[in-house]
Amino acid sequence: MSIIDKALEANSNYAKNYDPKLGKRPAPKIAVVTCMDPRLSDLPGILGLPQADLDVIRTGGPAVTEDVLGELVVSNRILGTTEILLLNHTGCGFTTFTDDELNAKLSASTGDASPAPMRFFSYKDPEQNTREQIKxxxxxxxxxxxxxxxxxxxxxxxxxLREVKA
Ligand SMILES: [Zn+2]
Incomplete structure (x- = not known):
């Protein structure tokens, strides 16, 4: 059974106990931009904040792309969040290659170079990355x-967590 099939099956149990009140318009208080890394998935635990207060935007890195900026604007101006947290981490996979290296590797391993160069937003130093994101x-x-x-x-x-001063 595929993981998605298992998840769809489990969802029927989840829905039985689902509180329909959770379906009303969200009112998050803080926007959090963080990496796609699963080690960052327990944000209510890491931050000690209720899940409903968190408007979470995830990308690899995280990279603050034009899309992420658009989502932050919506988060602030439409949903009403009042603070922005850029949550980087140690040991990020996106520090282990450069965009050029990954493009070359994937072109070689798939035999198709047509999507390259792809932007992966790799970086080297989480501290510097954080300062650039804040700016x-x-x-x-x-x-x-x-x-x-x-x-x-x-x-x-x-x-x-350790705060990085801009
Ligand atoms: Zn990461």
Missing amino acids: KVRSHPWIAKEIPVRGVIFDVDTGR
């Missing part, structure tokens, strides 16, 4: 000036 988000004219934009690094070995 990028802060400088967007549609992110209100009174919204705090802060960056942290999650240590995957200790579970601790």
Whole structure:
């Protein structure tokens, strides 16, 4: 049985106990941009905040792309979040290759170079990445000036967060 088939089966049990009140319009309080890495999935645990308060935007890295900026603008201006947290982490897979290296590897292993060059937003230093993200988000004219934009690094070995000063 595929993982998705198992999940669809499990969902029928989930739906039996589902609280329909959860379906009303979301009202998150904070936007969190973080990596696709599964070690960052327990954000209510990591941050000690209720799931409903978190508007989570995930990309590899994370990379603050034009899409992410658009989502942050919607999060602030439409959904009403009042703070932005950029949550980076140690041991990120996106620090283990460069875009050029991964493009070359995938072109070679698949035998098809037509999608290359693809942007993977690889990077080397989570601290520098965090500082650049803060600057990028802060400088967007549609992110209100009174919204705090802060960056942290999650240590995957200790579970601790460390703030990076812009
Ligand atoms: Zn990562």
